[in-house]
Amino acid sequence: MEPISRQFDVVIVGAGIIGLTLAAAIKRYRSTYKIAIIDKEGSYARHASGRNSGVIHAGIYHSQDSLKGQLTHRGNILLKEFCKSRNISVNECGKLVVAQNNDDIAGLELLFKRSKENEVDAQMISESEAQAREPFVKTYDRALFVKESASVDPIQVCEALFVELKEMGVEFFFNTKFFRRDSVSSFVDITGNAFHYELLINTAGLCADTIAKSFGIADEYTVLPFKGVYLKYLDRNFVKHHIYPVPNLEMPFLGVHFTVSVDGEILIGPTAIPAFWKENYKGFQNFNFSEYKETLYFDGKLFMQNKNSFRKFAIEELRKLHSSYLIRTANQLVRNLNPNKVIKSDHVGIRAQLIDNRTLELVKDFKVIKEEKVIHILNSVSPGFTSSFAFAEYVVKKFI
Numbered sequence: 001m002e003p004i005s006r007q008f009d010v011v012i013v014g015a016g017i018i019g020l021t022l023a024a025a026i027k028r029y030r031s032t033y034k035i036a037i038i039d040k041e042g043s044y045a046r047h048a049s050g051r052n053s054g055v056i057h058a059g060i061y062h063s064q065d066s067l068k069g070q071l072t073h074r075g076n077i078l079l080k081e082f083c084k085s086r087n088i089s090v091n092e093c094g095k096l097v098v099a100q101n102n103d104d105i106a107g108l109e110l111l112f113k114r115s116k117e118n119e120v121d122a123q124m125i126s127e128s129e130a131q132a133r134e135p136f137v138k139t140y141d142r143a144l145f146v147k148e149s150a151s152v153d154p155i156q157v158c159e160a161l162f163v164e165l166k167e168m169g170v171e172f173f174f175n176t177k178f179f180r181r182d183s184v185s186s187f188v189d190i191t192g193n194a195f196h197y198e199l200l201i202n203t204a205g206l207c208a209d210t211i212a213k214s215f216g217i218a219d220e221y222t223v224l225p226f227k228g229v230y231l232k233y234l235d236r237n238f239v240k241h242h243i244y245p246v247p248n249l250e251m252p253f254l255g256v257h258f259t260v261s262v263d264g265e266i267l268i269g270p271t272a273i274p275a276f277w278k279e280n281y282k283g284f285q286n287f288n289f290s291e292y293k294e295t296l297y298f299d300g301k302l303f304m305q306n307k308n309s310f311r312k313f314a315i316e317e318l319r320k321l322h323s324s325y326l327i328r329t330a331n332q333l334v335r336n337l338n339p340n341k342v343i344k345s346d347h348v349g350i351r352a353q354l355i356d357n358r359t360l361e362l363v364k365d366f367k368v369i370k371e372e373k374v375i376h377i378l379n380s381v382s383p384g385f386t387s388s389f390a391f392a393e394y395v396v397k398k399f400i
Protein backbone atom coordinates (compact mmCIF):
# COMPACT_ATOMS: atom_id res chain seq x y z
CA MET A 1 0.00 0.00 0.00
CA GLU A 2 1.20 3.53 -0.82
CA PRO A 3 2.24 5.44 2.34
CA ILE A 4 -0.22 8.16 3.31
CA SER A 5 0.82 11.75 4.05
CA ARG A 6 -1.26 13.85 6.46
CA GLN A 7 -1.05 17.51 7.53
CA PHE A 8 -2.11 18.88 10.95
CA ASP A 9 -1.55 22.01 13.00
CA VAL A 10 -0.79 19.92 16.07
CA VAL A 11 0.08 16.23 16.40
CA ILE A 12 0.17 14.70 19.88
CA VAL A 13 1.96 11.39 20.45
CA GLY A 14 0.24 9.47 23.27
CA ALA A 15 -3.42 9.05 24.12
CA GLY A 16 -2.88 9.05 27.87
CA ILE A 17 -4.34 11.67 30.20
CA ILE A 18 -1.58 14.18 29.36
CA GLY A 19 -2.16 13.96 25.59
CA LEU A 20 -5.96 14.06 26.00
CA THR A 21 -6.07 17.05 28.38
CA LEU A 22 -3.55 18.92 26.23
CA ALA A 23 -5.67 18.41 23.12
CA ALA A 24 -8.72 19.74 25.01
CA ALA A 25 -6.78 22.78 26.29
CA ILE A 26 -5.43 23.56 22.80
CA LYS A 27 -8.93 23.31 21.32
CA ARG A 28 -10.17 25.75 23.97
CA TYR A 29 -7.34 28.10 23.07
CA ARG A 30 -7.85 27.84 19.30
CA SER A 31 -10.89 25.83 18.21
CA THR A 32 -9.92 25.93 14.52
CA TYR A 33 -6.66 24.04 15.04
CA LYS A 34 -6.56 20.70 13.24
CA ILE A 35 -5.31 18.25 15.87
CA ALA A 36 -4.35 14.57 15.66
CA ILE A 37 -3.54 12.19 18.51
CA ILE A 38 -1.61 9.05 17.65
CA ASP A 39 -1.04 6.07 19.93
CA LYS A 40 0.77 2.79 19.36
CA GLU A 41 -1.95 0.88 21.24
CA GLY A 42 -5.45 0.02 20.03
CA SER A 43 -7.14 2.53 22.35
CA TYR A 44 -6.56 5.34 24.87
CA ALA A 45 -5.28 4.97 28.47
CA ARG A 46 -3.58 1.59 27.98
CA HIS A 47 -0.55 2.52 30.10
CA ALA A 48 -0.11 4.67 33.24
CA SER A 49 -3.33 6.63 32.69
CA GLY A 50 -5.45 3.49 32.84
CA ARG A 51 -3.34 1.64 35.39
CA ASN A 52 -2.88 4.09 38.25
CA SER A 53 -4.42 4.16 41.74
CA GLY A 54 -7.10 6.68 40.78
CA VAL A 55 -6.26 8.91 43.72
CA ILE A 56 -7.11 12.57 43.23
CA HIS A 57 -4.31 14.06 45.27
CA ALA A 58 -4.78 17.31 47.17
CA GLY A 59 -1.27 18.76 46.81
CA ILE A 60 0.44 18.33 50.19
CA TYR A 61 3.78 16.87 49.15
CA HIS A 62 5.49 19.44 46.95
CA SER A 63 6.67 22.97 47.55
CA GLN A 64 5.59 25.99 45.53
CA ASP A 65 8.92 26.18 43.72
CA SER A 66 7.99 23.05 41.74
CA LEU A 67 5.42 22.45 39.01
CA LYS A 68 3.97 19.65 41.11
CA GLY A 69 3.54 22.11 44.00
CA GLN A 70 1.90 24.71 41.77
CA LEU A 71 -0.33 22.41 39.74
CA THR A 72 -1.61 19.60 41.94
CA HIS A 73 -4.18 21.50 43.97
CA ARG A 74 -5.51 23.33 40.93
CA GLY A 75 -5.51 19.98 39.10
CA ASN A 76 -7.58 18.50 41.94
CA ILE A 77 -10.17 21.27 41.57
CA LEU A 78 -10.32 21.11 37.75
CA LEU A 79 -10.50 17.29 37.64
CA LYS A 80 -13.34 17.24 40.17
CA GLU A 81 -15.19 19.96 38.23
CA PHE A 82 -14.77 17.95 35.02
CA CYS A 83 -16.11 14.80 36.71
CA LYS A 84 -19.04 16.63 38.24
CA SER A 85 -20.10 18.19 34.96
CA ARG A 86 -19.89 14.82 33.18
CA ASN A 87 -21.58 12.76 35.92
CA ILE A 88 -18.42 10.77 36.63
CA SER A 89 -18.45 9.46 40.21
CA VAL A 90 -15.85 10.77 42.63
CA ASN A 91 -15.36 9.25 46.07
CA GLU A 92 -14.62 12.23 48.36
CA CYS A 93 -13.14 9.87 50.93
CA GLY A 94 -10.33 12.10 52.28
CA LYS A 95 -6.98 10.84 53.45
CA LEU A 96 -5.04 10.27 56.65
CA VAL A 97 -1.26 10.52 56.67
CA VAL A 98 -0.05 8.64 59.71
CA ALA A 99 3.17 8.66 61.73
CA GLN A 100 4.90 5.49 62.83
CA ASN A 101 7.28 6.99 65.36
CA ASN A 102 8.65 10.24 66.71
CA ASP A 103 10.93 10.67 63.67
CA ASP A 104 7.86 10.91 61.44
CA ILE A 105 6.44 13.90 63.32
CA ALA A 106 8.84 16.34 61.62
CA GLY A 107 7.76 14.87 58.26
CA LEU A 108 4.07 15.32 59.15
CA GLU A 109 4.73 18.93 60.17
CA LEU A 110 6.49 19.59 56.87
CA LEU A 111 3.53 18.16 54.92
CA PHE A 112 1.16 20.30 57.00
CA LYS A 113 3.24 23.41 56.20
CA ARG A 114 3.27 22.56 52.48
CA SER A 115 -0.47 21.96 52.48
CA LYS A 116 -0.98 25.48 53.89
CA GLU A 117 1.38 26.98 51.27
CA ASN A 118 -0.53 25.15 48.54
CA GLU A 119 -3.91 26.25 49.98
CA VAL A 120 -5.01 22.69 50.66
CA ASP A 121 -7.66 22.00 53.28
CA ALA A 122 -5.67 19.87 55.76
CA GLN A 123 -5.80 19.55 59.53
CA MET A 124 -3.39 18.12 62.07
CA ILE A 125 -5.48 15.88 64.33
CA SER A 126 -4.74 13.82 67.44
CA GLU A 127 -4.40 10.05 67.50
CA SER A 128 -7.85 9.69 69.07
CA GLU A 129 -9.42 12.03 66.50
CA ALA A 130 -7.83 9.94 63.75
CA GLN A 131 -9.27 6.79 65.31
CA ALA A 132 -12.68 8.40 65.62
CA ARG A 133 -12.59 8.86 61.83
CA GLU A 134 -11.00 5.54 61.06
CA PRO A 135 -11.28 2.99 63.89
CA PHE A 136 -8.48 0.68 62.71
CA VAL A 137 -5.92 3.33 61.85
CA LYS A 138 -2.60 3.21 63.68
CA THR A 139 -0.67 6.41 64.23
CA TYR A 140 1.92 7.80 66.60
CA ASP A 141 0.64 10.85 68.50
CA ARG A 142 -1.08 12.63 65.59
CA ALA A 143 -2.09 12.39 61.93
CA LEU A 144 -2.71 14.72 59.03
CA PHE A 145 -6.28 14.68 57.73
CA VAL A 146 -6.56 15.84 54.12
CA LYS A 147 -10.17 16.42 53.24
CA GLU A 148 -9.71 17.12 49.52
CA SER A 149 -8.07 13.77 48.64
CA ALA A 150 -10.50 11.62 46.69
CA SER A 151 -10.66 8.87 44.09
CA VAL A 152 -12.01 8.40 40.60
CA ASP A 153 -11.95 5.75 37.89
CA PRO A 154 -9.18 7.12 35.61
CA ILE A 155 -10.46 5.20 32.58
CA GLN A 156 -13.87 6.89 32.84
CA VAL A 157 -12.15 10.29 32.81
CA CYS A 158 -10.10 9.37 29.71
CA GLU A 159 -13.16 7.94 28.00
CA ALA A 160 -15.16 11.15 28.54
CA LEU A 161 -12.27 13.20 27.15
CA PHE A 162 -11.90 10.87 24.15
CA VAL A 163 -15.60 11.18 23.25
CA GLU A 164 -15.55 14.97 23.60
CA LEU A 165 -12.36 15.41 21.62
CA LYS A 166 -13.81 13.38 18.76
CA GLU A 167 -16.89 15.59 18.82
CA MET A 168 -14.61 18.63 18.62
CA GLY A 169 -12.99 17.19 15.49
CA VAL A 170 -9.75 15.84 16.98
CA GLU A 171 -8.61 12.88 14.87
CA PHE A 172 -7.34 9.72 16.60
CA PHE A 173 -4.93 7.27 15.00
CA PHE A 174 -4.58 4.10 17.08
CA ASN A 175 -2.14 1.23 16.37
CA THR A 176 0.08 4.01 15.04
CA LYS A 177 3.57 4.03 16.46
CA PHE A 178 5.89 7.03 16.16
CA PHE A 179 8.92 5.64 14.35
CA ARG A 180 11.33 8.42 13.39
CA ARG A 181 11.64 12.09 12.70
CA ASP A 182 11.59 12.77 8.97
CA SER A 183 12.24 16.52 8.79
CA VAL A 184 11.86 19.64 10.96
CA SER A 185 8.10 19.32 10.67
CA SER A 186 7.29 15.70 9.91
CA PHE A 187 7.71 12.18 11.21
CA VAL A 188 6.80 8.73 9.97
CA ASP A 189 4.97 6.00 11.82
CA ILE A 190 6.13 2.41 11.86
CA THR A 191 4.27 1.61 8.62
CA GLY A 192 5.82 4.53 6.73
CA ASN A 193 2.85 6.93 6.80
CA ALA A 194 3.95 10.56 7.22
CA PHE A 195 2.53 13.14 9.65
CA HIS A 196 3.31 16.81 8.94
CA TYR A 197 2.81 19.33 11.71
CA GLU A 198 3.29 22.90 12.85
CA LEU A 199 3.68 21.62 16.41
CA LEU A 200 4.40 18.13 17.73
CA ILE A 201 3.83 17.24 21.40
CA ASN A 202 5.50 14.14 22.76
CA THR A 203 3.47 12.72 25.66
CA ALA A 204 4.61 9.13 25.22
CA GLY A 205 5.07 8.35 28.94
CA LEU A 206 7.47 5.42 29.27
CA CYS A 207 8.75 6.02 25.72
CA ALA A 208 8.96 9.83 25.86
CA ASP A 209 12.76 9.74 26.32
CA THR A 210 13.27 7.53 23.25
CA ILE A 211 11.20 9.89 21.11
CA ALA A 212 13.00 12.96 22.51
CA LYS A 213 16.34 11.32 21.70
CA SER A 214 15.27 10.76 18.11
CA PHE A 215 15.09 14.58 17.93
CA GLY A 216 18.65 14.78 19.22
CA ILE A 217 17.68 16.18 22.60
CA ALA A 218 17.36 14.96 26.19
CA ASP A 219 20.44 12.73 25.87
CA GLU A 220 21.11 13.49 29.53
CA TYR A 221 17.83 11.85 30.59
CA THR A 222 16.57 8.27 30.69
CA VAL A 223 13.19 6.91 31.72
CA LEU A 224 13.58 4.13 34.27
CA PRO A 225 10.54 1.90 34.84
CA PHE A 226 9.31 1.26 38.41
CA LYS A 227 6.59 -1.31 38.81
CA GLY A 228 3.57 -0.82 41.03
CA VAL A 229 1.78 -3.99 42.13
CA TYR A 230 -1.15 -4.08 44.53
CA LEU A 231 -2.94 -6.36 46.96
CA LYS A 232 -6.71 -6.26 47.38
CA TYR A 233 -8.44 -6.30 50.78
CA LEU A 234 -11.68 -8.23 50.62
CA ASP A 235 -13.55 -6.46 53.44
CA ARG A 236 -14.73 -3.16 51.94
CA ASN A 237 -15.80 -1.88 55.37
CA PHE A 238 -12.30 -2.07 56.82
CA VAL A 239 -11.24 1.50 55.98
CA LYS A 240 -13.05 4.43 54.41
CA HIS A 241 -10.15 6.88 53.89
CA HIS A 242 -6.94 6.61 51.92
CA ILE A 243 -4.23 5.90 54.53
CA TYR A 244 -0.64 6.87 53.73
CA PRO A 245 2.64 6.76 55.65
CA VAL A 246 4.92 9.80 55.90
CA PRO A 247 7.04 9.39 52.76
CA ASN A 248 10.75 9.80 52.30
CA LEU A 249 10.63 13.08 50.39
CA GLU A 250 14.07 12.35 48.95
CA MET A 251 12.37 9.76 46.74
CA PRO A 252 9.53 10.47 44.31
CA PHE A 253 7.36 7.59 45.67
CA LEU A 254 4.82 7.71 48.49
CA GLY A 255 5.29 4.30 50.12
CA VAL A 256 2.79 1.46 50.41
CA HIS A 257 -0.64 2.79 51.36
CA PHE A 258 -4.33 1.96 51.49
CA THR A 259 -6.40 3.36 48.63
CA VAL A 260 -10.18 3.32 48.62
CA SER A 261 -11.41 3.24 45.04
CA VAL A 262 -14.41 5.11 43.74
CA ASP A 263 -16.66 2.10 44.41
CA GLY A 264 -15.18 1.32 47.83
CA GLU A 265 -12.68 -1.38 46.82
CA ILE A 266 -9.59 -1.33 49.05
CA LEU A 267 -6.17 -1.66 47.44
CA ILE A 268 -2.87 -1.98 49.28
CA GLY A 269 0.18 -0.71 47.39
CA PRO A 270 1.54 0.19 44.95
CA THR A 271 5.12 -0.95 45.23
CA ALA A 272 7.87 0.88 43.32
CA ILE A 273 9.96 -2.13 42.32
CA PRO A 274 12.69 -1.45 39.74
CA ALA A 275 11.34 -3.13 36.58
CA PHE A 276 13.73 -4.51 33.98
CA TRP A 277 12.10 -3.16 30.85
CA LYS A 278 9.46 -0.56 30.26
CA GLU A 279 6.28 -2.54 29.70
CA ASN A 280 7.25 -5.34 32.10
CA TYR A 281 3.66 -5.81 33.34
CA LYS A 282 3.60 -9.60 33.50
CA GLY A 283 6.20 -12.32 32.88
CA PHE A 284 8.21 -11.71 29.72
CA GLN A 285 5.41 -9.77 28.03
CA ASN A 286 6.84 -7.01 25.79
CA PHE A 287 10.41 -7.98 26.66
CA ASN A 288 12.85 -5.57 25.04
CA PHE A 289 16.53 -6.42 25.15
CA SER A 290 17.90 -2.91 24.64
CA GLU A 291 15.61 -1.49 27.36
CA TYR A 292 16.69 -4.39 29.60
CA LYS A 293 20.38 -3.55 29.09
CA GLU A 294 19.84 0.17 29.62
CA THR A 295 17.71 -0.32 32.74
CA LEU A 296 20.14 -2.80 34.26
CA TYR A 297 23.02 -0.39 33.58
CA PHE A 298 21.32 2.58 35.30
CA ASP A 299 19.75 0.59 38.15
CA GLY A 300 23.21 -0.94 38.74
CA LYS A 301 24.86 2.48 38.80
CA LEU A 302 22.22 3.88 41.17
CA PHE A 303 22.65 0.85 43.39
CA MET A 304 26.43 1.14 43.51
CA GLN A 305 26.53 4.91 44.01
CA ASN A 306 23.63 4.74 46.45
CA LYS A 307 22.34 8.28 45.80
CA ASN A 308 19.44 9.14 48.17
CA SER A 309 19.91 5.69 49.79
CA PHE A 310 18.79 4.00 46.56
CA ARG A 311 20.35 0.69 47.63
CA LYS A 312 18.25 0.40 50.78
CA PHE A 313 15.18 1.53 48.85
CA ALA A 314 15.67 -1.03 46.04
CA ILE A 315 16.24 -3.93 48.43
CA GLU A 316 13.16 -2.95 50.43
CA GLU A 317 11.05 -2.73 47.25
CA LEU A 318 12.25 -6.09 45.93
CA ARG A 319 11.20 -7.68 49.24
CA LYS A 320 7.68 -6.49 48.53
CA LEU A 321 7.48 -9.01 45.70
CA HIS A 322 6.47 -11.34 48.53
CA SER A 323 2.89 -10.64 49.61
CA SER A 324 3.73 -11.46 53.24
CA TYR A 325 6.29 -8.64 53.34
CA LEU A 326 3.85 -6.25 51.68
CA ILE A 327 1.21 -7.18 54.27
CA ARG A 328 3.71 -6.54 57.05
CA THR A 329 4.41 -3.09 55.59
CA ALA A 330 0.68 -2.35 55.40
CA ASN A 331 0.30 -3.52 59.00
CA GLN A 332 2.30 -0.51 60.12
CA LEU A 333 -0.62 1.72 59.13
CA VAL A 334 -3.57 -0.17 60.64
CA ARG A 335 -4.60 -2.55 63.41
CA ASN A 336 -6.55 -5.79 62.97
CA LEU A 337 -5.63 -6.36 59.33
CA ASN A 338 -6.70 -9.93 58.59
CA PRO A 339 -4.14 -11.60 56.24
CA ASN A 340 -6.80 -14.10 55.20
CA LYS A 341 -8.73 -11.27 53.60
CA VAL A 342 -5.80 -10.16 51.45
CA ILE A 343 -5.48 -11.41 47.88
CA LYS A 344 -3.20 -10.45 45.01
CA SER A 345 -4.68 -7.86 42.69
CA ASP A 346 -4.17 -8.07 38.94
CA HIS A 347 -3.89 -4.28 38.87
CA VAL A 348 -0.36 -3.30 37.85
CA GLY A 349 1.11 -0.04 36.58
CA ILE A 350 4.59 1.11 35.62
CA ARG A 351 5.93 4.53 36.49
CA ALA A 352 7.91 6.40 33.82
CA GLN A 353 10.47 7.83 36.26
CA LEU A 354 13.13 10.06 34.73
CA ILE A 355 16.72 10.01 35.91
CA ASP A 356 19.39 12.55 35.17
CA ASN A 357 22.24 10.47 33.69
CA ARG A 358 24.86 13.02 34.73
CA THR A 359 24.03 13.22 38.42
CA LEU A 360 22.17 9.91 38.77
CA GLU A 361 19.38 11.76 40.59
CA LEU A 362 15.78 10.63 40.17
CA VAL A 363 14.13 13.74 38.71
CA LYS A 364 11.40 14.87 41.08
CA ASP A 365 9.40 17.39 39.08
CA PHE A 366 7.54 17.26 35.76
CA LYS A 367 9.88 18.21 32.92
CA VAL A 368 8.92 20.08 29.75
CA ILE A 369 11.48 20.65 27.00
CA LYS A 370 10.56 22.82 24.04
CA GLU A 371 12.53 23.12 20.86
CA GLU A 372 11.45 24.91 17.71
CA LYS A 373 8.42 22.88 16.69
CA VAL A 374 8.32 20.17 19.33
CA ILE A 375 7.38 19.98 23.01
CA HIS A 376 8.53 16.95 24.98
CA ILE A 377 6.78 16.08 28.23
CA LEU A 378 9.10 13.97 30.32
CA ASN A 379 8.63 12.56 33.82
CA SER A 380 4.85 12.70 33.92
CA VAL A 381 4.80 10.61 37.08
CA SER A 382 2.45 10.85 40.06
CA PRO A 383 0.52 13.08 40.68
CA GLY A 384 0.40 13.44 36.90
CA PHE A 385 -3.17 12.21 36.64
CA THR A 386 -4.44 14.65 39.27
CA SER A 387 -2.47 17.56 37.82
CA SER A 388 -3.29 16.87 34.17
CA PHE A 389 -5.95 19.54 33.57
CA ALA A 390 -3.84 22.22 35.30
CA PHE A 391 -0.68 20.97 33.60
CA ALA A 392 -2.37 21.28 30.18
CA GLU A 393 -3.37 24.88 31.01
CA TYR A 394 0.23 25.59 32.03
CA VAL A 395 1.74 24.11 28.84
CA VAL A 396 -0.65 26.04 26.57
CA LYS A 397 -0.04 29.32 28.41
CA LYS A 398 3.72 28.99 28.61
CA PHE A 399 4.72 27.11 25.45
CA ILE A 400 2.02 27.44 22.78
Ligand SMILES: Cc1cc2nc3c(=O)[nH]c(=O)nc-3n(C[C@H](O)[C@H](O)[C@H](O)COP(=O)(O)OP(=O)(O)OC[C@H]3O[C@@H](n4cnc5c(N)ncnc54)[C@H](O)[C@@H]3O)c2cc1C
Pocket residue numbers: 013014015016017018019038039040041044045046047048049050051052053054055056057176177178179203204205206207208211227228270348349350351352380381382383384385386387
Ligand atom coordinates in the same frame (compact mmCIF):
# COMPACT_ATOMS: atom_id res chain seq x y z
C1 LIG B 1 1.26 2.48 39.64
C2 LIG B 1 0.92 3.92 39.41
C3 LIG B 1 0.05 4.59 40.28
C4 LIG B 1 -0.25 5.93 40.10
N1 LIG B 1 -1.15 6.52 40.91
C5 LIG B 1 -1.53 7.80 40.67
C6 LIG B 1 -2.56 8.39 41.44
O1 LIG B 1 -3.17 7.75 42.28
N2 LIG B 1 -2.87 9.69 41.20
C7 LIG B 1 -2.23 10.44 40.25
O2 LIG B 1 -2.53 11.63 40.12
N3 LIG B 1 -1.26 9.88 39.48
C8 LIG B 1 -0.93 8.58 39.64
N4 LIG B 1 0.01 7.99 38.85
C9 LIG B 1 0.66 8.79 37.79
C10 LIG B 1 -0.23 8.92 36.54
O3 LIG B 1 -0.82 7.70 36.21
C11 LIG B 1 0.63 9.43 35.39
O4 LIG B 1 1.28 10.62 35.79
C12 LIG B 1 -0.17 9.75 34.14
O5 LIG B 1 -1.06 8.71 33.84
C13 LIG B 1 0.79 9.97 32.97
O6 LIG B 1 0.03 10.12 31.81
P1 LIG B 1 0.71 10.16 30.39
O7 LIG B 1 -0.36 10.51 29.43
O8 LIG B 1 1.92 11.00 30.44
O9 LIG B 1 1.29 8.68 30.17
P2 LIG B 1 0.59 7.35 29.67
O10 LIG B 1 -0.76 7.17 30.22
O11 LIG B 1 1.58 6.25 29.93
O12 LIG B 1 0.42 7.56 28.11
C14 LIG B 1 1.49 7.51 27.20
C15 LIG B 1 0.93 6.99 25.90
O13 LIG B 1 1.94 7.07 24.88
C16 LIG B 1 1.80 5.95 24.02
N5 LIG B 1 3.06 5.75 23.32
C17 LIG B 1 4.26 5.42 23.85
N6 LIG B 1 5.20 5.33 22.88
C18 LIG B 1 4.59 5.62 21.71
C19 LIG B 1 5.03 5.68 20.36
N7 LIG B 1 6.29 5.42 20.01
N8 LIG B 1 4.12 6.00 19.41
C20 LIG B 1 2.82 6.24 19.72
N9 LIG B 1 2.35 6.19 21.01
C21 LIG B 1 3.23 5.89 21.98
C22 LIG B 1 1.43 4.82 24.97
O14 LIG B 1 0.81 3.76 24.29
C23 LIG B 1 0.53 5.52 25.97
O15 LIG B 1 -0.83 5.41 25.62
C24 LIG B 1 0.34 6.64 39.01
C25 LIG B 1 1.18 5.97 38.11
C26 LIG B 1 1.45 4.62 38.29
C27 LIG B 1 2.30 3.91 37.30
